[in-house]
Amino acid sequence: MSESAGWSLSTVVLPHRRWADGAREDWRLVEELGFDTAYTYDHLSWRSFRGGPWFGAVTTLAAAAAVTSRIRLGTLVISPNFRHPVPLAKELVGLDDLSGGRITAGVGAGGTGFDATALGQEPWSARERGERFEEFVALLDRLLTEPVVTHEGRFYSAHEAENVPGCVQRPRLPLAVAATGPRGLALAARHGQAWVTYGDPRLGADATPEESTRALAGQLARVRGACEAQGRDPATLHPVLLTGSTPEGAGVLSSYDAFLDFAGRHLALGFREVVVHLPVPESVHAADPAVFERVALEARRDLAGA
Numbered sequence: 001m002s003e004s005a006g007w008s009l010s011t012v013v014l015p016h017r018r019w020a021d022g023a024r025e026d027w028r029l030v031e032e033l034g035f036d037t038a039y040t041y042d043h044l045s046w047r048s049f050r051g052g053p054w055f056g057a058v059t060t061l062a063a064a065a066a067v068t069s070r071i072r073l074g075t076l077v078i079s080p081n082f083r084h085p086v087p088l089a090k091e092l093v094g095l096d097d098l099s100g101g102r103i104t105a106g107v108g109a110g111g112t113g114f115d116a117t118a119l120g121q122e123p124w125s126a127r128e129r130g131e132r133f134e135e136f137v138a139l140l141d142r143l144l145t146e147p148v149v150t151h152e153g154r155f156y157s158a159h160e161a162e163n164v165p166g167c168v169q170r171p172r173l174p175l176a177v178a179a180t181g182p183r184g185l186a187l188a189a190r191h192g193q194a195w196v197t198y199g200d201p202r203l204g205a206d207a208t209p210e211e212s213t214r215a216l217a218g219q220l221a222r223v224r225g226a227c228e229a230q231g232r233d234p235a236t237l238h239p240v241l242l243t244g245s246t247p248e249g250a251g252v253l254s255s256y257d258a259f260l261d262f263a264g265r266h267l268a269l270g271f272r273e274v275v276v277h278l279p280v281p282e283s284v285h286a287a288d289p290a291v292f293e294r295v296a297l298e299a300r301r302d303l304a305g306a
Contacts, residue, residue, distance in 0.1 A: 006275035033296035039076035065099035079110030089143035101168035107177035109133035142173035189226035253287035
C-alpha cells in the first residue's frame with residue numbers, strides 16, 4: 001500500500017483470460033504503467049463471465065508474481081463463502097514468499113451469488129455472514145502471525161495448524177478489510193491495515209453522484225469512529241475506494257477529465273487509494289484503454305496534493 005504523490009493508484013485485473021492468451025501481458029502492462037497495486041477478484045465465477053473462462057485468484061497471483069518485480073499484488077476480495085482460514089493462510093504465506101513480500105490480502109464477508117452456493121450449501125443469512133466473517137478474519141490474523149495455532153470456534157477450527165516460516169512481511173502481510181456496516185467497520189479497525197469500500201449498497205439505481213459522495217463521507221466518519229473506539233489512530237488505517245459500483249459506474253474512465261473529477265472529489269473526502277479496472281471489452285468494465293493508460297501515467301501529477 002505504497003503512496004506516490006500522497007495517495008495510491010491501483011487496478012483490478014480480472015482473471016478471465018488464459019495465461020498464454022493475454023493474461024501474462026496484462027500483469028506486465030499494469031506494472032509498466034506504474035500502478036501501485038494490482039488486485040484480482042477471488043470468485044468461482046462472476047456476473048457476465050459465468051460460463052466462460054475464469055481462473056482462481058491464488059494461481060493467478062502466483063503467476064503474476066513471477067512476471068512482475070515491483071507492483072504490489074492482492075485479492076479484492078477473499079470471502080468465507082468457499083474458503084477456510086487454515087488452507088487459505090498457507091496459500092497466502094506462499095504467495096508472500098513467491099512475490100518477495102508484495103501481497104495484500106483483501107477480505108470481505110461475501111454475498112448471496114454463485115459463490116455462496118457452489119459448495120452445495122444454502123446461502124447464509126446476512127447475520128450469519130457477519131458472524132462467520134468476524135471469526136474468519138480473527139483466525140486468519142492469528143494464522144498469518146503465529147507459527148502454530150489451535151482454535152475451536154463456532155464456524156472454524158484449527159488444530160496445531162503450522163505456518164512456518166511465516167510471512168516475508170512482518171508481523172504478517174497486510175489485511176484490507178472490505179466493509180460498509182458497523183460490524184464490518186469494527187472488524188477493519190481491529191484487524192485491518194486497510195479498509196475497502198465500493199460505495200453504499202443501500203443507494204438505489206437512481207442515486208446521484210452527490211448522494212454517493214455524502215454516503216461515502218459518512219462511511220469514512222464511521223470507520224474513523226470505529227478506530228477511535230478501539231483506541232487506534234484512524235490515520236493508521238488506509239482507506240481504499242474500489243470504483244465501478246458508485247453511480248458513475250464505468251463512467252469513471254469515460255474520459256481522463258472524468259477520472260480526475262471523480263478521484264479528486266474522493267481524495268478530498270479522505271480516501272488514500274483509488275482502484276480502477278483494467279478495461280474488458282463488452283463487460284461492465286468496458287473502457288477506452290487509452291484513457292486507462294493516461295490515468296496511470298498522468299493522474300498522480302495532475303492530482304498532486306489532493
